[in-house]
Amino acid sequence: MSIIKDMLCVDLHWNHNKESDLKHYNVIRDSTLIKTINKNNYLDSKVESWKTYAYNVSATDL
Numbered sequence: 001m002s003i004i005k006d007m008l009c010v011d012l013h014w015n016h017n018k019e020s021d022l023k024h025y026n027v028i029r030d031s032t033l034i035k036t037i038n039k040n041n042y043l044d045s046k047v048e049s050w051k052t053y054a055y056n057v058s059a060t061d062l
Contacts, residue, residue: 013041030053
């Protein structure tokens with residue numbers, strides 16, 4: 001996963017899951033699910049510039 005952070009957002013990118021049974025990705029910030037998406041990137045705009053965040057991305061199969 002690659003992460004780019006600026007003052008207003010965190011831009012997350014990860015390798016696409018090539019398995020045919022992929023349903024979606026779960027984007028998790030600080031142990032909380034924040035988004036379920038079908039693409040392999042996410043722009044988190046609900047961040048504070050002074051705070052540190054931990055991200056995780058998992059894939060869910062059909």
